[in-house]
Amino acid sequence: xxxxxxxxxxxxxxxxxxxxxxxxxxxxxxxxxxxxxxxxxxxxxxxxxxxxxxxxxxxxxxxxxxxxxxxxxxxxxxxxxxxxxxxxxxxxxxxxxxxxxxxxxxxxxxxxxxxxxxxxxxxxxxxxxxxxxxxxxxxxxxxxxxxxxxxxxxxxxxxxxxxxxxxxxxxxxxxxxxxxxxxxxxxxxxxxxxxxxxxxxxxxxxxxxxxxxxxxxxxxxxxxxxxxxxxxxxxxxxxxxxxxxxxxxxxxxxxxxxxxxxxxxxxxxxxxxxxxxxxxxxxxxxxxxxxxxxxxxxxxxxxxxxxxxxxxxxxxxxxxxxxxxxxxxxxxxxxxx
Amino acid sequence: xxxxxxxxxxxxxxxxxxxxxxxxxxxxxxxxxxxxxxxxxxxxxxxxxxxxxxxxxxxxxxxxxxxxxxxxxxxxxxxxxxxxxxxxxxxxxxxxxxxxxxxxxxxxxxxxxxxxxxxxxxxxxxxxxxxxxxxxxxxxxxxxxxxxxxxxxxxxxxxxxxxxxxxxxxxxxxxxxxxxxxxxxxxxxxxxxxxxxxxxxxxxxxxxxxxxxxxxxxxxxxxxxxxxxxxxxxxxxxxxxxxxxxxxxxxxxxxxxxxxxxxxxxxxxxxxxxxxxxxxxxxxxxxxxxxxxxxxxxxxxxxxxxxxxxxxxxxxxxxxxxxxxxxxxxxxxxxxxxxxxxxxxxxxxxxxxxxxxxxxxxxxxxxxxxxxxxxxxxxxxxxxxxxxxxxxxxxxxxxxxxxxxxxxxxxxxxxxxxxxxxxxxxxxxxxx
Numbered sequence: 227x228x229x230x231x232x233x234x235x236x237x238x239x240x241x242x243x244x245x246x247x248x249x250x251x252x253x254x255x256x257x258x259x260x261x262x263x264x265x266x267x268x269x270x271x272x273x274x275x276x277x278x279x280x281x282x283x284x285x286x287x288x289x290x291x292x293x294x295x296x297x298x299x300x301x302x303x304x305x306x307x308x309x310x311x312x313x314x315x316x317x318x319x320x321x322x323x324x325x326x327x328x329x330x331x332x333x334x335x336x337x338x339x340x341x342x343x344x345x346x347x348x349x350x351x352x353x354x355x356x357x358x359x360x361x362x363x364x365x366x367x368x369x370x371x372x373x374x375x376x377x378x379x380x381x382x383x384x385x386x387x388x389x390x391x392x393x394x395x396x397x398x399x400x401x402x403x404x405x406x407x408x409x410x411x412x413x414x415x416x417x418x419x420x421x422x423x424x425x426x427x428x429x430x431x432x433x434x435x436x437x438x439x440x441x442x443x444x445x446x447x448x449x450x451x452x453x454x455x456x457x458x459x460x461x462x463x464x465x466x467x468x469x470x471x472x473x474x475x476x477x478x479x480x481x482x483x484x485x486x487x488x489x490x491x492x493x494x495x496x497x498x499x500x501x502x503x504x505x506x507x508x509x510x511x512x513x514x515x516x517x518x519x520x521x522x523x524x525x526x527x528x529x530x531x532x533x534x535x536x537x538x539x540x541x542x543x544x545x546x547x548x549x550x551x552x553x554x555x556x557x558x559x560x561x562x563x
Numbered sequence: 564x565x566x567x568x569x570x571x572x573x574x575x576x577x578x579x580x581x582x583x584x585x586x587x588x589x590x591x592x593x594x595x596x597x598x599x600x601x602x603x604x605x606x607x608x609x610x611x612x613x614x615x616x617x618x619x620x621x622x623x624x625x626x627x628x629x630x631x632x633x634x635x636x637x638x639x640x641x642x643x644x645x646x647x648x649x650x651x652x653x654x655x656x657x658x659x660x661x662x663x664x665x666x667x668x669x670x671x672x673x674x675x676x677x678x679x680x681x682x683x684x685x686x687x688x689x690x691x692x693x694x695x696x697x698x699x700x701x702x703x704x705x706x707x708x709x710x711x712x713x714x715x716x717x718x719x720x721x722x723x724x725x726x727x728x729x730x731x732x733x734x735x736x737x738x739x740x741x742x743x744x745x746x747x748x749x750x751x752x753x754x755x756x757x758x759x760x761x762x763x764x765x766x767x768x769x770x771x772x773x774x775x776x777x778x779x780x781x782x783x784x785x786x787x788x789x790x791x792x793x794x795x796x797x798x799x800x801x802x803x804x805x806x807x808x809x810x811x812x813x814x815x816x817x818x819x820x821x822x823x824x825x826x827x828x829x830x831x832x833x834x835x836x837x838x839x840x841x842x843x844x845x846x847x848x849x850x851x852x853x854x855x856x857x858x859x860x861x862x863x864x865x866x867x868x869x870x871x872x873x874x875x876x877x878x879x880x881x882x883x884x885x886x887x888x889x890x891x892x893x894x895x896x897x898x899x900x901x902x903x904x905x906x907x908x909x910x911x912x913x914x915x916x917x918x919x920x921x922x923x924x925x926x927x928x929x930x931x932x933x934x935x936x937x938x939x940x941x942x943x944x945x946x947x948x949x950x951x952x953x954x955x956x957x958x959x960x961x962x963x964x965x966x967x968x969x970x971x972x973x974x975x976x977x978x979x980x981x982x983x984x985x986x987x988x989x990x991x992x993x994x995x
Contacts, residue, residue, distance in 0.1 A: 299994075301960075302653065304657055383824075383827065383828075384828055384829070386822075387819075387828065387829040388817075388818045388819020388822065388823070388829070389818050389819065389829075390829055391829075408818040408819045409819070410819075410822070411819075411822040412763075412818075412819035412820070412821045412822030412823070413819075413821065413822075414821070414976070417822070497764065497822060498764055498765075500763070500764055500766075500821060500822070500972070501763060501764075501821035501822060501972075501976055502821075502972065502973050502976045502978045514965070518961065518965050519961050519962035519965045519966075520960075520961045520962065521962055
C-alpha cells in the first residue's frame with residue numbers, strides 16, 4: 227500500500243515522445259535506435275525482475291497456495307489429499323460465527339467512516355488554526371499511531387480492567403456512563419464498541435495528520451476569495467476546503483476500510499474475539515482455525531474470502547472513487563489516454 | 564556510463580547473495596540434527612522446553628553428571644519456548660526427522676508421531692522401570708498396550724481454595740460432593756464473597772469444569788468410549804453441561820470474568836492470589852502463578868481439594884484429570900539415549916527435580932521430598948489415583964480441544980445449551 231498517487235509520468239512521457247520513431251529530425255539516427263531500445267528494455271527488466279520475483283514469491287504464490295489448499299480438508303501435515311471442492315466455503319457461510327464476522331466487519335467500517343474520520347477531520351481543522359501549542363497537540367494526537375497494536379491492546383486491557391481499571395475509577399458516579407463499569411471488554415454487548423473506541427484512539431491521529439497535510443496544500447487565496455465573495459466560515463469549509471480535500475479524504479477512507487476489514491492484533495490482545503465471539507473479526511476466526519485448530523484448509527477459505535472482500539472493495543473503490551485522483555499516476559497507465 | 568553500472572550490479576549481486584547465505588546458514592545448520600556416532604563417541608540430540616527455572620539450570624547439571632560418568636556420550640540440549648516448540652515439532656514431524664530425545668505431553672500429538680512410525684517403542688526396556696513409577700504417570704504415553712515415553716513430571720487439576728474466605732462464609736470443610744459445592748457457592752455469595760475466579764477470555768480454564776464433571780458422571784469409561792467413537796453426545800456429557808449450567812446460573816464468577824485472562828493483570832490467578840475470590844479450578848502450578856500475578860502469597864490460607872464427586876456417578880475423587888511431561892525417543896535413537904532417560908529420574912535426580920518446586924514426582928515415594936503441604940497433597944492424590952484422563956486438548960486432536968473450550972465458554976455465558984455443546988463437540992470430533 228503506497229500513498230504516492232502524485233507520481234506524474236510527464237517526464238517519462240516527453241522522453242518517450244522524443245524517441246518515438248518517424249519524427250523527422252531523428253531520421254538520420256534510425257539505425258541506432260533498435261539497439262538503444264533493447265538496452266532500455268534490458269535495464270527496465272533488470273530493475274523490475276527482483277521486485278517482480280519478490281512480489282510473486284511473497285504475494286502471488288501464497289495467494290495461489292491459499293486458494294489451492296482452501297479446496298482441501300487439510301491439517302497442515304504433509305501434502306493436502308482430501309479434496310472437498312467448495313465444501314470449506316459452504317461450511318464457512320453456514321457458520322454463524324463467520325457470518326457474524328462479516329456483520330462485525332461492516333459495523334467497524336461504518337463506524338470508522340461515520341465517527342472516526344469526521345472526528346479526525348474536526349481535529350485537523352482545529353489544529354490548522356493558529357493556536358498556542360498546536361505543535362504539541364499534533365504530536366500528542368499522533369503519538370498513539372506510533373505505538374504497536376499489541377502495546378495499545380495491553381494498555382487498554384489495563385485501563386478497562388473490570389472494577390480496578392482507570393476507566394471504571396474515572397466514571398465512578400458519572401450518570402449513565404458508570405453503567406459501563408466492569409463491562410467494557412467483558413460483556414458481549416460492549417466488547418466490539420470498546421474495541422472500536424481503542425481503534426479510534428489509535429488511528430484518528432494518523433488520519434488527522436493526513437488531513438492536516440491536505441489542508442496545508444489548499445492555497446489561502448482560494449479561501450480569501452471565497453471570504454471576499456461573502457462566504458461564511460461554514461460555507462468556506464463546505465464548498466472550498468472540503469472539495470479541495472477530496473483526494474486526501476478518499477485515500478483516508480480507503481485505508482480505514484481496508485484496515486477495519488483486516489483488523490487482528492488489537493482484537494487478539496484485548497478480547498481474543500470474545501466474549502462468545504462478540505468481537506471476533508475475520509482475521510481472528512482465521513487464526514483460530516488455522517493456528518489453534520490446525521484446520522488449515524478451512525482457514526485458507528477464510529483468508530481467501532478476506533482477500534476477495536478486500537480486492538473487490540479496492541477495485542470498485544479505485545474505479546469509482548479514486549479514479550480522478552489516480553489519473554496521471556503510474557497505476558493508471560494507459561487508462562487515461 | 565557502462566562501467567559504474569556493472570560494478571553497481573555486481574555489488575548488488577554480491578550483497579543479495581551474501582544476504583541469502585546469511586539467512587540460509589543457520590537454517591541449514593538447524594536442519595542438520597540427528598544423533599551421529601563417530602569413532603566410538605555418541606552425540607545425542609535433546610529437544611526440550613526448559614527455558615525457565617528451575618529446569619533451565621537443572622538440566623545442564625544433570626547432563627554434566629551423566630557425561631562425567633559416560634565420557635563417550637555427548638548430550639546436546641536445545642530449548643525452545645512452548646509454542647515455538649510445538650510449531651517446530653509439527654514441522655519436523657512432517658519431515659520425519661525427530662531429535663533423539665524430545666519432550667512430549669503424550670496424547671493425540673504423540674499418537675500421531677507413533678502412527679507415522681517415528682517413535683521408538685519402549686515397552687520392553689521400560690518394564691522394570693515402570694513398576695517403580697506412579698501407575699497413572701505412564702498412561703498418557705501408552706497406546707495399544709505399548710509405552711512410548713518415560714515421564715518426568717506429572718500434575719493434575721483440582722480446586723485451590725482460600726481457607727480464610729471459606730471460614731468467613733461459615734464453611735467448615737472442603738465440599739466432598741458437587742451438590743455441597745453448589746451449596747457452598749450460595750453461602751459464599753450470601754457472605755458477599757466472590758466464590759470462583761475464572762479466566763473466561765482464555766477458555767481453557769472453563770473446559771476443566773465440563774471435563775471433570777463428565778469424568779465424575781460417566782467415569783473414565785465414558786471418556787475412553789468418546790475417544791474411540793468420537794461421539795460426545797452420550798448422557799454423561801449432556802449431564803455435565805447441565806451441572807455446569809447449574810453452577811453458572813448461580814453467577815459465581817468474579818465481575819467481568821468473560822474478559823479476564825489467566826495470568827494477566829487482574830486475571831484469574833491475580834484475583835485468587837489477592838484474596839478476592841474463594842476458589843479456582845486449576846492445575847498444580849496454580850500457587851506459583853497466583854503469587855506471580857498478584858504479588859501476594861496466600862501462604863497457609865491456601866488449600867487444595869480434589870474435584871468433588873457427583874452423586875450417582877461412577878467417578879470417584881481418585882479419578883484425576885491432568886497431564887504431565889515425558890520424554891520420547893526417535894525410532895533408532897542410540898541406546899545411550901534411553902539410558903539417559905532412566906538417569907534423569909534416578910533417585911538422586913528425581914529428588915533434585917521434585918525439591919526444586921518445578922516438577923511433581925513420578926517415582927513412587929518421591930513425594931516425601933516435597934516440603935510445601937499443598938504440593939504434597941497434590942502429589943499424594945496423584946500417587947493414590949485410580950483413574951486418569953489427560954487434558955482434552957492434548958488427548959484429542961487440536962480442533963476437538965478448541966471446540967470443547969469454545970462451546971463450554973458459550974455454555975457458561977448462556978449462549979449454548981448442554982445438548983448443543985455435546986452436539987458441537989461431536990460434530991468437530993467426527994469431522995477429524
